Amino acid sequence: MSRATRVIARCTALxxxxxxxxxxxxxxxxxxxxxxxxxxxxxxxxxxxRTWVDAAGNQYGRVEGREPGLPALLLGSHLDTVPDAxxxxxxxxxxxxxxxxxxxxSRIADLPFAVEVVGFSDEEGTRFGKALLGSSAxxxxxxxxxxxLTDGTGSxxxxxxxxxxxxxxxxxEAQRRPEELVGYxxxxxxxxxxxxxxxxxxxDVTTIxxxxxxxxxxxxxxxxxxxxxxxxxxxxxVGASEAITLIEATxxxxxxxxxxxxxxxQPGGVNVIPGRADFSLDLRAATDAERDAMWEELDSKIAALxxxxxxxxxxxETHRAPAMVCAPWLRACIVEGIAAAGDxxxxxxxxxxxHDGMVxxxxxxxxxxxxxCFDGISHHPGEDVREIDVERGLVAFKAAVLAVAERS
Amino acid sequence: MSRATRVIARCTALxxxxxxxxxxxxxxxxxxxxxxxxxxxxxxxxxxxRTWVDAAGNQYGRVEGREPGLPALLLGSHLDTVPDAxxxxxxxxxxxxxxxxxxxxSRIADLPFAVEVVGFSDEEGTRFGKALLGSSAxxxxxxxxxxxLTDGTGSxxxxxxxxxxxxxxxxxEAQRRPEELVGYxxxxxxxxxxxxxxxxxxxDVTTIxxxxxxxxxxxxxxxxxxxxxxxxxxxxxVGASEAITLIEATxxxxxxxxxxxxxxxQPGGVNVIPGRADFSLDLRAATDAERDAMWEELDSKIAALxxxxxxxxxxxETHRAPAMVCAPWLRACIVEGIAAAGDxxxxxxxxxxxHDGMVxxxxxxxxxxxxxCFDGISHHPGEDVREIDVERGLVAFKAAVLAVAERS
Numbered sequence: 001m002s003r004a005t006r007v008i009a010r011c012t013a014l015x016x017x018x019x020x021x022x023x024x025x026x027x028x029x030x031x032x033x034x035x036x037x038x039x040x041x042x043x044x045x046x047x048x049x050r051t052w053v054d055a056a057g058n059q060y061g062r063v064e065g066r067e068p069g070l071p072a073l074l075l076g077s078h079l080d081t082v083p084d085a086x087x088x089x090x091x092x093x094x095x096x097x098x099x100x101x102x103x104x105x106s107r108i109a110d111l112p113f114a115v116e117v118v119g120f121s122d123e124e125g126t127r128f129g130k131a132l133l134g135s136s137a138x139x140x141x142x143x144x145x146x147x148x149l150t151d152g153t154g155s156x157x158x159x160x161x162x163x164x165x166x167x168x169x170x171x172x173e174a175q176r177r178p179e180e181l182v183g184y185x186x187x188x189x190x191x192x193x194x195x196x197x198x199x200x201x202x203x204d205v206t207t208i209x210x211x212x213x214x215x216x217x218x219x220x221x222x223x224x225x226x227x228x229x230x231x232x233x234x235x236x237x238v239g240a241s242e243a244i245t246l247i248e249a250t251x252x253x254x255x256x257x258x259x260x261x262x263x264x265x266q267p268g269g270v271n272v273i274p275g276r277a278d279f280s281l282d283l284r285a286a287t288d289a290e291r292d293a294m295w296e297e298l299d300s301k302i303a304a305l306x307x308x309x310x311x312x313x314x315x316x317e318t319h320r321a322p323a324m325v326c327a328p329w330l331r332a333c334i335v336e337g338i339a340a341a342g343d344x345x346x347x348x349x350x351x352x353x354x355h356d357g358m359v360x361x362x363x364x365x366x367x368x369x370x371x372x373c374f375d376g377i378s379h380h381p382g383e384d385v386r387e388i389d390v391e392r393g394l395v396a397f398k399a400a401v402l403a404v405a406e407r408s
Numbered sequence: 409m410s411r412a413t414r415v416i417a418r419c420t421a422l423x424x425x426x427x428x429x430x431x432x433x434x435x436x437x438x439x440x441x442x443x444x445x446x447x448x449x450x451x452x453x454x455x456x457x458r459t460w461v462d463a464a465g466n467q468y469g470r471v472e473g474r475e476p477g478l479p480a481l482l483l484g485s486h487l488d489t490v491p492d493a494x495x496x497x498x499x500x501x502x503x504x505x506x507x508x509x510x511x512x513x514s515r516i517a518d519l520p521f522a523v524e525v526v527g528f529s530d531e532e533g534t535r536f537g538k539a540l541l542g543s544s545a546x547x548x549x550x551x552x553x554x555x556x557l558t559d560g561t562g563s564x565x566x567x568x569x570x571x572x573x574x575x576x577x578x579x580x581e582a583q584r585r586p587e588e589l590v591g592y593x594x595x596x597x598x599x600x601x602x603x604x605x606x607x608x609x610x611x612d613v614t615t616i617x618x619x620x621x622x623x624x625x626x627x628x629x630x631x632x633x634x635x636x637x638x639x640x641x642x643x644x645x646v647g648a649s650e651a652i653t654l655i656e657a658t659x660x661x662x663x664x665x666x667x668x669x670x671x672x673x674q675p676g677g678v679n680v681i682p683g684r685a686d687f688s689l690d691l692r693a694a695t696d697a698e699r700d701a702m703w704e705e706l707d708s709k710i711a712a713l714x715x716x717x718x719x720x721x722x723x724x725e726t727h728r729a730p731a732m733v734c735a736p737w738l739r740a741c742i743v744e745g746i747a748a749a750g751d752x753x754x755x756x757x758x759x760x761x762x763h764d765g766m767v768x769x770x771x772x773x774x775x776x777x778x779x780x781c782f783d784g785i786s787h788h789p790g791e792d793v794r795e796i797d798v799e800r801g802l803v804a805f806k807a808a809v810l811a812v813a814e815r816s
Contacts, residue, residue: 082675082677082679082680083675083676083677083680084630084674084675084683089632124677124679125678125679126677129678131679190635191632191634191635191636192632192634192635192636192637193635193636193637193640209634211634211679213678213679222787222788223784223785223786223787223788224599224600224761224786224787225665225667225669225690225692226599226600226617226619226665226690226692226759226760226761226762227598227599227600227760227761227784227786228600228601228665228784229600229601229602229665229784230656230659230660230665232601232784235656235667237652237668237669237671238652238653238656238668240649241648241649241650241652241653242649242653244645244646244649245646245649245650245653248643248646251638252638257633257634257636257637257638259633259643259679259680259681260645260646260682261633261645261673261676261677261678261679261680261681261682262673262676262677262678263645263671263673264672265669265670265671267491268669268670269490269669269670270621270669270670270688270690270726271619271621271667271669271690272667272669272787273667273669274668274669280678282633282634282678282679284633284634318678351634352634352635353632353633353634353635353679354634354679375640376631376635376636376637376640377629377631377632378631378632378635378636379630379631379632379633379675379677379679379680379681380629380630380631380632380683
C-alpha cells in the first residue's frame with residue numbers, strides 16, 4: 001500500500017466513529033469523538049510518537065527533536081465533522097501529518113525542533129454552535145461564557161466536558177505558549193473548485209478569511225392561517241424569506257459569500273402564521289473590510305424590509321474572526337515543498353473556509369497547504385480527493401517540514 | 409345578569425378546565441375534557457335537557473319536541489382548544505345553544521322536532537394531529553387507521569379512548585343518521601376581521617372553505633458555506649425562500665389565503681449550504697375551484713423557479729377537504745334570525761377556518777352564524793367578544809330555531 005493509499009484508507013476508516021451508521025457525524029466530546037481520538041492515538045504511536053489528550057479533548061502526538069523538550073513544529077487539523085460529512089475535511093490533514101512523521105522517522109531526532117501532530121477536537125462547532133473550540137483552548141483563548149452553551153439536548157458545554165472525563169476547571173492546561181511552538185502547518189482539502197479548475201494538485205494559502213456569523217430574528221404575530229387576511233398579517237417567515245433571497249442576491253453580486261444554513265419558525269403549526277423566525281447568517285470575504293461593508297449593506301436592507309412589513313428585527317453576532325494572514329517565511333517553506341512535488345510556481349489561494357490556523361495564528365506563525373478536491377465538494381458525503389494529490393501533498397508536506405528546519 | 413353576560417361568564421368559567429394553570433389548553437380525552445363535559449352537562453340539565461356523553465366523548469343534551477323521538481335540530485360547536493387558546497373558539501357556540509334552549513323553555517314542546525345541543529369533543533386536532541375527530545364520529549366517518557395516531561407522549565388514540573372510559577370498539581354508536589336530524593346550526597366567533605371592519609355584529613356564512621395542505625420539498629446540494637462559489641451553489645433554502653415569497657405575493661393578489669407555517673432545513677449547520685428544505689403550505693378559498701386553480705398556479709411557478717436554480721422539487725398532499733356549502737333553506741333561517749336582531753341585510757361571509765359543520769354537512773343540512781370578534785384574533789388568549797354581539801347573537805339564534813320550525 002502506498003503512503004497516499006494508506007492515508008486515504010485511514011480517513012475513511014474513521015467514518016465508523018459516527019453518531020449514525022447511515023451518515024458521518026462526529027461532534028465535540030461525543031463517544032465517537034473519544035473513539036476517533038483513540039484510533040488516531042494508536043496510529044500516532046505506530047509512527048513512533050508519544051501521545052496524550054489535552055484538557056480540551058485535543059489528541060496530540062510528539063516526537064522529540066535533537067534534544068528533549070525543544071519547541072515543536074505543530075502539524076495537524078481537526079477530527080470533528082459537520083452532520084452528514086465527508087471523510088476528508090480535517091481528518092486528511094491529521095493523517096497526512098502522521099504519515100509525514102512516520103516517513104521522517106529517525107530523521108526527526110536530528111531536527112532543531114520537536115514535531116507534534118494534533119487532531120483538534122472541535123473546529124466545525126456543530127454541537128455547541130461555536131466553532132474552533134479545540135484550537136481556542138490550545139491558543140489560550142477560552143471564554144468562560146462558553147461553559148453555558150448548550151447542545152440540541154440541553155446539555156451545557158461544562159456538562160459535556162465532565163461526561164467526557166475532562167475537568168472544566170482545568171481547561172487552561174490545554175494552552176500552548178508561543179515559546180513552545182516553532183509554527184503551525186496544516187494540510188487541508190481546498191473545499192473549493194479553484195485548484196481543480198486550474199488543473200493543479202496543491203496550493204499555497206495566503207490568508208484565511210474570517211467569517212462573521214449572526215443570528216437574525218424576525219418577529220411578527222402568530223395568528224390563525226384561515227381567518228387572518230393579508231392586510232392583518234405580520235408573517236415572520238415571509239419576512240425572513242424575503243431577507244434570505246435578498247442576502248443571496250446581494251452577496252452574489254459581490255466578492256463575498258453569504259450563507260443561511262439554519263432556520264426555525266415558531267409556533268410551527270401547519271395552520272398558524274409564523275410569529276417568529278430565527279435564521280443564521282455566515283458571511284465571508286478575502287478581507288475584513290469587504291466583509292464588514294457587506295454586513296452593513298445587508299443589515300440595513302433587512303431592517304428596511306422588516307419595517308415595511310411591520311415586523312420586528314433583531315441581530316445577535318455569534319462569531320467574528322479577523323482574517324488570518326499566513327506567515328511569509330512559513331509560506332516560503334510550503335512553496336518549497338510544493339516545488340519538491342513538481343510545481344515550481346504554485347497557485348496562491350485565500351481560504352474562504354475557516355480553519356484551526358485562524359486561532360493558532362494568535363500564538364504562533366501559521367501556513368497551510370491546500371489539496372485539490374473533487375468538484376469543490378465539502379461538508380457532504382461526496383467529498384473526495386485523488387490519490388495522486390495526496391501523494392504529492394505528502395511529498396510537499398514533508399519537504400516543507402525540512403524547509404522549516406533549514407530556516408530554524 | 410343578562411343572558412349574554414351569563415354566556416360570556418360561562419365561557420371564561422370553562423378556562424379552569426385546562427392542562428395548565430397559566431394558559432388554556434384542553435385537548436381531546438384529557439382529564440380537563442371530562443371535567444368540561446361534566447360542567448356543560450350540568451348547565452344543560454339546568455336548561456331542562458336530558459344529557460349523555462356519546463361513544464366518542466361528545467357531550468349531548470336533548471329536549472323533546474311535540475312528541476318524543478322526533479328528529480332533532482342540532483345546535484352546537486366544540487369544547488376542545490388549541491394550546492394557549494382563547495375562551496370563545498368553540499365554547500361560545502355551545503353555551504349560546506344552551507342559553508337558547510333555556511330561553512325557549514316549554515315552547516320546545518310545541519316544535520315539530522326535538523332540540524339537541526352538542527359540545528363536540530375534538531375539532532382542533534391538537535392532541536392527535538387529526539382535526540374534527542368528534543364530529544367525524546358523529547357523522548359516521550371514523551377511519552379505523554386513526555386508532556394508531558399517537559399524541560406527544562406516545563399514547564395511541566385507542567389507548568386514550570380506554571383511559572377516558574370509552575370503548576374503541578363502540579365508536580360506531582356515536583354515529584348520527586340523516587333521518588335522526590333536521591339540520592345543524594352553529595354559532596361561532598368569526599376568527600377574522602371582516603364583521604368588525606364592516607361594523608356589524610353578526611354574519612351569515614355561505615361556505616366553509618376546505619383547506620388543502622401540502623408538504624413541499626426542495627432539494628439542492630449541501631456544500632461548504634465558505635468554499636462554494638455562487639455558480640456552484642444549489643441552495644435549497646434560497647429556493648424555498650423564493651417560493652415562500654412567491655406564494656405570499658400570488659395569494660395576496662387573489663381571493664385565496666396561503667400560509668407556510670412550518671419549515672425545516674437539512675443538514676442545518678450554520679456553515680453548510682442547505683441541501684434540502686421542507687415546508688408546509690395551507691391553502692384556502694371560498695370555493696374549491698378557486699383554491700385548486702391557485703394551487704395549479706403556485707405549483708407550476710414553484711416548479712419553474714426550482715428548475716431555474718437546478719433544484720429538485722417534490723410535493724405531497726397531506727390534507728384535502730372539500731368546501732362545505734351551507735344549505736340555502738337553513739341560511740334563510742339564519743338571515744331571518746339576524747333580521748330579528750336588527751340587521752335586515754346581513755353580511756355574507758365565507759369561513760376561512762374549518763368547523764365541525766364541515767363534517768356534519770355530510771349527514772345533514774348545515775348553516776352557521778358568525779359573531780364579530782375583537783381584532784379578528786383567535787387561537788390566542790387575546791380572543792374576545794362584545795356583550796352586545798352575544799346579546800344580538802342569542803336573539804338571532806333563537807329566532808333562527810323558530811324559523812326552522814316554521815319551515816319544517
